[in-house]
Amino acid sequence: MKKSQWIIEKNYIIAQTEPRLFGSFIEHLGRAVYTGIYEPGHPTADEQGFRTDTLELVRQLNVPIIRYPGGNFVSGYRWTDGIGPVKDRPKRLDLAWKSIETNEIGIDEFVDWCKKANSEVMAAVNLGTGTPADASQLVEYCNHPAGSYWSDLRRKYGHEAPHNIKVWCLGNEMDGPWQICTLTAAEYGKKALETAKMMRWVDPSIQLVACGSSGTGMPTFPEWDRIILEFLYEQVDFISLHSYYGYDDSDNHGDFLASFVDMDNFIHTIAATVDYVKAKTRSKKNVYLSFDEWNVWAHRNETFKTWDYAQPRLEQVYNLLDALVFGGLICSLVNHADRIKIACLAQLINAIAPIVTQPGGSVLKQTIFYPFQQVSQYGRGQVLKPIITAPKFESKKYGDVPVLQSTTVYQEEKEAINIFILNCDQGDDVEVTFDFRSFGKVTLLEHVVLNGPDLSAVNSFEAPETVKPHNQPVNSQPAAQQQVVLPKLSWNLLRFSTRTDSGI
Numbered sequence: 001m002k003k004s005q006w007i008i009e010k011n012y013i014i015a016q017t018e019p020r021l022f023g024s025f026i027e028h029l030g031r032a033v034y035t036g037i038y039e040p041g042h043p044t045a046d047e048q049g050f051r052t053d054t055l056e057l058v059r060q061l062n063v064p065i066i067r068y069p070g071g072n073f074v075s076g077y078r079w080t081d082g083i084g085p086v087k088d089r090p091k092r093l094d095l096a097w098k099s100i101e102t103n104e105i106g107i108d109e110f111v112d113w114c115k116k117a118n119s120e121v122m123a124a125v126n127l128g129t130g131t132p133a134d135a136s137q138l139v140e141y142c143n144h145p146a147g148s149y150w151s152d153l154r155r156k157y158g159h160e161a162p163h164n165i166k167v168w169c170l171g172n173e174m175d176g177p178w179q180i181c182t183l184t185a186a187e188y189g190k191k192a193l194e195t196a197k198m199m200r201w202v203d204p205s206i207q208l209v210a211c212g213s214s215g216t217g218m219p220t221f222p223e224w225d226r227i228i229l230e231f232l233y234e235q236v237d238f239i240s241l242h243s244y245y246g247y248d249d250s251d252n253h254g255d256f257l258a259s260f261v262d263m264d265n266f267i268h269t270i271a272a273t274v275d276y277v278k279a280k281t282r283s284k285k286n287v288y289l290s291f292d293e294w295n296v297w298a299h300r301n302e303t304f305k306t307w308d309y310a311q312p313r314l315e316q317v318y319n320l321l322d323a324l325v326f327g328g329l330i331c332s333l334v335n336h337a338d339r340i341k342i343a344c345l346a347q348l349i350n351a352i353a354p355i356v357t358q359p360g361g362s363v364l365k366q367t368i369f370y371p372f373q374q375v376s377q378y379g380r381g382q383v384l385k386p387i388i389t390a391p392k393f394e395s396k397k398y399g400d401v402p403v404l405q406s407t408t409v410y411q412e413e414k415e416a417i418n419i420f421i422l423n424c425d426q427g428d429d430v431e432v433t434f435d436f437r438s439f440g441k442v443t444l445l446e447h448v449v450l451n452g453p454d455l456s457a458v459n460s461f462e463a464p465e466t467v468k469p470h471n472q473p474v475n476s477q478p479a480a481q482q483q484v485v486l487p488k489l490s491w492n493l494l495r496f497s498t499r500t501d502s503g504i
Ligand code: AHR
Pocket: 027, 070, 071, 072, 073, 172, 173, 293, 346, 347
């Protein structure tokens, strides 16, 4: 058995997590909206046609913010198609995903749905085919109280009170050749700046997200980020990061498990770029990171041949290995809570998603549902920086990588320390000795493990509970030092109580 030593100190604090770190994303894509969140006639549909079985699972994930309506979709989207009487809304060709967009769901319905899901909307504006005027009129429609053309139209269409959408993305992945009306960094910087000014003149209280590099693999990375920030630094509150990780079968799982190293490097590079531009522009304000698309995603080169409505697109079936890698990634996000104030799991329903629906049928939790739910539930608080000594493994892409990827969160008011650990070791269990020092004695309440003999195991509608976490027996003796064994290739949640009479 391998061994690892940890020192956990109360005062080694990275940052307090923002609730928005646990956000997600719904795009008009495949069956995310149609037959995902919305399916009139479904046995669980409410009076607006929203599936309440889906809503129930979304609430279980507790996602406080949801990015909408894209994604690639937004770069060709006319938001005015999605307002007013549904029968009058046009059917359009969606060039991003080769689909027929019926516009049955638009911004008003999505705001209603988000309220039911206990989430706020993070709206993206179209900076592909769209203009600065289109974007500012959307802000006026959503956020202006009354007495103007667009705000009165919203009231006429049934929403007297403004939607008050706070966070707005200035386009999506505008550096990507796959994007409708791709821009160069300088073109984007100029267009986004003029759009931001107009949007803020309509509602000065909004927060804006600049479109960062759509991935570290882009030839323009990270120059894109520097250039666009030099245009936008004073106008924006966030810069976006997007990253997806897929299995590469040449790597014997090692590189895939170590995907969190790539995510860490990406975050460090963009944080450094932000710092550079802050210094260069002599700015006093901070721009934070919005990691508003992240997930595990294989098969990224799917092509679509027919113009479909509500047909499967990007419906990845996640296995146990994917869930382990996913756990490593979410730890990276939480560990950078000092710089990342928004993150969106991409996506939420059906398309590369933790939740899958059957048209007319039931809903399913994919393997990645569980690590997200656990971190969303127990990962909010003060992120600590433990001193960790751990064995390493050799990866092809990243060199030596620690076998344990983790995040440690202290919830002072709940008297709880919650530790999430991915054990990447493919051959050995790892025995961890935790030294809690400044906390005094702590009690291990729960050790929840996600692992199994078959890394390719998946959940299906026929066997929905094939992969799910289980509780490991624990030694519940209060002590300042605690030992726990983490099985090889496992995702672990350890819940400690700092109260010696315990019972959280
Ligand atoms: O999430 C799927 C797609 O991935 C999004 O539409 C796009 O922004 C990214 O390339």
